[in-house]
Amino acid sequence: MRALALGLILTALAAPAARADIYAYTDSNGVIHMTNMPQGNPQYRMVMRTPRMAVAAARASFNRQARERYQPLIEKAAVRFGVSQALINAVISAESGYNAGAVSPKGAMGLMQLMPGTADRFGVGNAFSAQENIDGGTAYLAHLLRTFGGDLRLAIAAYNAGSQAVVQSGYHIPPYAETQNYVPRVLGFYQRYLAEGEGAAGQARTGLIQVSSP
Structure with a gap:
């Protein structure tokens, strides 16, 4: 036995x-x-x-399957809020790796790692609901893109460090190591998903233009 x-x-x-x-x-x-x-x-x-390498391979496989599962919700949010589907996927990839139950040491929750205050601000009642989390996180991204005139780099930096930190840094990426690493990481995912064809259709439907500072 x-x-x-x-x-x-x-x-x-x-x-x-x-x-x-x-x-x-x-x-x-x-x-x-x-x-x-x-x-x-x-x-x-x-x-x-x-x-x-088995654990990494298994994690990558899980991420691919989860990403496919959430695409219908992501596409709806992209159209609703006028945000590129590729950008939403990029933020989720960097924030949680498509783990809807993720919780950070600082208390950020779910797929797009919403802080409690941000979740309340954008009407998210259950941050562990994939649909609510994606809608709330996408609404926040749309707000940041409007706030920073469509500048993708600054919007991403603000998603990580907060709008005030970007403003106080003279409308540049704040000099925090985490944010300095976060922005190129998200942009890397973003370019990858654009190359794979994600987001182009959504941008055409919404007329979204995203501008990055040189």
């Missing part, structure tokens, strides 16, 4: 979404203890070695 239980556990751990080197030991009561982080405990012995 113990061997069967171990075999079932190992089979589950070997699934693509959870691959890692697995260590185990059996205590004096016959209980099997398993971990992927033995942390120097000499009782553990490796029972399974798996490729270190």
Whole structure:
């Protein structure tokens, strides 16, 4: 029975979404203890070695599937608020990786990582509802694009650091390491999704023009 239980556990751990080197030991009561982080405990012995890239590959596969699942909601929000579908996808990719249940250490929630105040401001009652979160986050993006005259870089910076930080920085990207890294990351996703054809149709329907500062 113990061997069967171990075999079932190992089979589950070997699934693509959870691959890692697995260590185990059996205590004096016959209980099997398993971990992927033995942390120097000499009782553990490796029972399974798996490729270190498996977790990343599984995460990428999950992200692709989730992105496809949310496209109908994203397309509707893009048309409703006049924001490029590619931009919405870019922000979601950078913020949560399409994890609708994501919560940041600062309290940002859901797909577009809305802070409680932002969620309230844009009528989001349940930030973990994909539709409400996407609508609220897209409405916020539309507001930021209007606020900064269609300047995509500044709107993205404000999404991360807040509008006031951009204004106080003389209408430049604020000198925060997080924001300085965030803007090119989102722009990278944005260009990738545009190249894949996302957003072009939405921009044509809404007449949206997004201008980036040189």
